Amino acid sequence: MTAQPVDPDAIRAQLETLHAESFAWALVCCAFDPTEAEDVLHMTYLKILDHRARYAGRSTFKTWLFGVIRFTAREQRRWAWLRRLRRAPIEDAGLQHTVDASPDEAAARGEIVAQVQAACERLPARQREVIMLVFHHELALDEAAGVMGVSPGSARKHYQRGKEQLRSLLGSRFLKRK
Amino acid sequence: MNPPNDPQDDDLHDALRELGHAGERRAPSFSNTWRAAKTRQGDVAPRWRPAWIAVAATATVVLLAVAVWPPKPAPGTHAPVAMGIARDEALPTDFLLVTNYDDPVERLAGEINALLQP
Numbered sequence: 483m484t485a486q487p488v489d490p491d492a493i494r495a496q497l498e499t500l501h502a503e504s505f506a507w508a509l510v511c512c513a514f515d516p517t518e519a520e521d522v523l524h525m526t527y528l529k530i531l532d533h534r535a536r537y538a539g540r541s542t543f544k545t546w547l548f549g550v551i552r553f554t555a556r557e558q559r560r561w562a563w564l565r566r567l568r569r570a571p572i573e574d575a576g577l578q579h580t581v582d583a584s585p586d587e588a589a590a591r592g593e594i595v596a597q598v599q600a601a602c603e604r605l606p607a608r609q610r611e612v613i614m615l616v617f618h619h620e621l622a623l624d625e626a627a628g629v630m631g632v633s634p635g636s637a638r639k640h641y642q643r644g645k646e647q648l649r650s651l652l653g654s655r656f657l658k659r660k
Numbered sequence: 661m662n663p664p665n666d667p668q669d670d671d672l673h674d675a676l677r678e679l680g681h682a683g684e685r686r687a688p689s690f691s692n693t694w695r696a697a698k699t700r701q702g703d704v705a706p707r708w709r710p711a712w713i714a715v716a717a718t719a720t721v722v723l724l725a726v727a728v729w730p731p732k733p734a735p736g737t738h739a740p741v742a743m744g745i746a747r748d749e750a751l752p753t754d755f756l757l758v759t760n761y762d763d764p765v766e767r768l769a770g771e772i773n774a775l776l777q778p
Contacts, residue, residue, distance in 0.1 A: 501690040506683030527697035618680030
């Protein structure tokens with residue numbers, strides 16, 4: 483199957499729409515390391531600009547993009563030691579974090595987020611990925627399987643096990659309080 | 661079917677969405693990330709990755725080869741007479757011509773051979 487020609491401006495617009503969500507997904511793929519997630523998103527955009535990653539329209543744009551992000555994260559983690567040696571200072575120059583507008587709001591959410599994140603970090607990678615794809619990014623299990631490059635049956639198994647493990651890690655008291 | 665529709669999962673759903681939104685709020689601005697990627701567009705560094713892999717693989721093979729097969733003198737370097745003297749055997753006998761410097765007998769044969777050289 484040949485890739486369909488896609489308008490670069492349309493791609494850019496879709497990337498912009500999905501940018502925050504893409505960063506959240508990159509965080510999940512990088513075990514919640516924000517610096518690594520930035521690098522991954524940066525490399526993902528670079529791949530798209532260089533046409534090393536092409537959208538062929540076989541799935542939704544979001545599913546395809548999340549698949550590229552996941553693959554890039556795997557690749558980045560594998561070569562992290564080499565990249566650290568070659569890292570140019572310019573790579574970090576343009577990226578600035580947006581900060582929460584209200585410190586009170588951040589404090590209120592902080593406890594919950596910290597507990598859930600700590601629990602998620604203890605899940606195996608595939609369980610963590612499918613759980614976040616389904617619950618936060620609201621993908622169907624088939625789409626999540628497509629992003630992760632596994633069969634739908636395998637994704638379902640990881641999903642069920644991930645839910646059980648997450649419940650036991652968070653504890654019933656926390657979940658009821660929520 | 662979209663699994664989070666199960667009401668039993670509402671508690672997990674809320675907690676994980678909160679975590680996801682927290683991640684989204686930390687996202688760097690799109691324009692900065694996009695501009696940084698555009699700046700590096702066409703950069704040759706990523707394309708050199710296969711070359712790096714080839715260099716690393718070659719270096720590994722060479723190191724392994726050196727470690728597993730240390731260089732040895734060519735077979736027959738030492739005269740049969742020297743081997744026989746080193747083994748304290750009556751001559752003539754069935755001499756081993758391949759030198760192995762890990763073997764004390766052969767090492768001694770090598771030294772005797774050197775002394776016998778004109």
